[in-house]
Amino acid sequence: MRRYLFLLLLLSAAFLMFGTNVEAKSQCISCHEKETPGIVKQFLSGKMGKIGLDCSTCHGSEHNKGAEDASLAKLPTPETCNSCHPKQVEQYKAGKHSLGWIAMKAMPMLQHQPTMIVGEGYKGCSGCHKIGLKSEEEARAYRYGSGACDSCHTRHTFSKEEARDPRACQSCHMGFDHPQWEMWSTSKHGTIWQIEGKGSDRAPVCQTCHMPDGDHNVMTSWGFLAVRLPEDDQEWLKDRVTILQALGVLDDAGNPTERLEVVKAGKVARLTKEEFDRERTKMINICSKCHSTSYAKAQLDAGDKIIREADKLMAEAIRIVKGLYKDGILKKPANWKVAPDLLQFYEAKSSIEQDLYVMFLEYRMRTFQGAFHMNADYMHWYGWAPMKETLQKIKDEAEKLRKEFKLAEK
Template sequence: MKHLIRILGFSTMLFLALALPAAAQDSKCVQCHRAATPGVVRDWQAGKMGNKVDCATCHGNQHTTAADAARAKMPTASTCATCHEKKAKEFQGGKHAAAWVAMNAMPRTASQPAPMIDGRSGCGSCHSIGKDGGKCDSCHTRHTFSVQEARSPQACQTCHMGFDHPQWEMWSTSKHGTIYLTDKASGRAPTCQTCHMPKGDHGVLTAWGFLALRLPENDPAWLQDRVTILKALGVLDPQGNPTPRLDVVKAGNVARLTAADWQRERDKMVKICGQCHGSSFASRQLEAGDRMIDTSDHLMAEAIEVVAGLYHDGIIAKPAGYAYAYPDLLTFYDAATPIEQKLYEMLMEYRMRAFQGVFHGNPDYAHWYGYAPLKTALVEVQAEAQRMRQAAGKPLPEKR
């Protein structure tokens, strides 16, 4: 039986090898890889670069036998840049190019299990889009490197989904997404690329960014809430002075730091909506997103101050080496107390969904997965803090 499978397996491989159309002068690489990795050769031939850009152009010619495969080079964005300079340059100017650095700047990254970073899984898999200057096959996958594939919104789905950035879920169940899914050919509905890669621009960047932070802020009440959030992110110390983490924010282009930088990206977006909508309609929608950030920031800041009070009164012990009398939101799910775990969920799950849902036209994400659980969580944080205070013999006076 084992024998039979091996023979069948071998003849399938032979069949595949024969079935592939043989080009006039196949390189040594192609000849051997027709049997070694038939899928790779098939995909390569199906793409525009097939039979034009040989294996060795991207992988070098150091490896020539089955035994020395480790000597094959793995290409990076700079390999592609030798022929696609314009796209590579655009890419370097955008957020994707910073993805690997941003991930490694997070304080908890070093303690992640190895498969989550280097194993093509977890943080490292999604953030590899910015590794070694960029991984171009993140959207046009090897070895077809197809433009058509990269133009479909599914090309973004693997990474832009789930817990803290469910753009796929939000867009695909929004009006835009449902029109696209029912009437793709007409082009009536915008895809991710319509709004984020206009004219094929590879330098993706938004006004607010992932964490929805910006400086400066004209609204004094909103500024106060933002300062509280920045303290809990460790970017400002408890007195409001910048810490070394501000340099990380700057280096990773995490937030727009001048009003002009923010406005430029906003104006671009309004123009894109304007291809199909009136621009005042579009501006109103985007301003609704801004207001949702304001509302969420207020709930978030209130919860942070409750937990900061527990640090202040010694009810939660400060971690060793942590100078700031504030909960550290960047501890994520490694936070030591349930109340801080709740705070992390408020920031990374509910606050994100509340404003991202508005920006992506998804009423359910904005409300039931965003704003509503944010309010619920605040009540839970307040109740848990009071329980902790009572247990420590330091209750606050009840306010009713």
């Protein structure tokens, strides 16, 4: 706050000195009005432009000649914003969004993809995961795409209003393995928002539930992979262990591997009851602004139980494929640490494992994400139903592979 005051004092001093008839247009703005008029117009229409900040606030003043020295312009990272918005930057850093880059980088299948997909091209994984913090070396090496904060309030308006709109989340939280946009927008909550229009607060939008009071620290109890530790339910724990083994986080004996360190660093799962319950309590308090606490608890409890049922199907499918490895019918690729390895995604080397990965990453996700976003259609027809269908396919395929293997042995 004191920084703002200082800035305002400075601005009013300048105003008093030069009066209203002198245009306080900076060098940057004068030239960029011609070079990139859209950027200047948008910046001046936003709050930071209106109160008199300049292009140089974020891009420095080293570049000031034109195209010939444009490479000297600094491109911002969240550190740039930190000097004036420490609260939001700190919250962002404590939450999951800041970890988006390292979580992506940790995927073993990444080394087989071109950099246009996983690096500076931003055409695939990195196009969404650039919301995370890069290492200092990477941020320096990459010319573009380290802004992160412009993910929800896009440049150069940097509007709070825009970021409050659920559509600000749509470009990333959609599609194959996390269709929260589709699920929410066709649920009752989203439908009410669409009918009543922007500004209606009768039904919750993404931010109501995930960024209450403007908190930039996003985190849920289950997380993306919906695995947690510890687990009281012993049957469920057995299925979870099977899933964690196929994720390469536990070895065959059930001991942690080095991937558990990655899970910890990326906060991929809640690893204590306290962590899980903290997020759960927050969520129930949010629902309870509009629903009874009992109603909200019953809804989330049903979501948990759906994960349990989905895990039964998932573990059964994994055990079938594991059996094929055990009996030598499938051979572990030389550079794989575990097999089957769900984190190899579409790099899986047999069609039965391709089915297994889709069952995990698309259908299991939709089953529980649909339940938590009050979307019965996604939960059932796009999640549960194809899980069952795929399990049957995997059974048939395994039987076929076994028969072929026997024939070949003869």
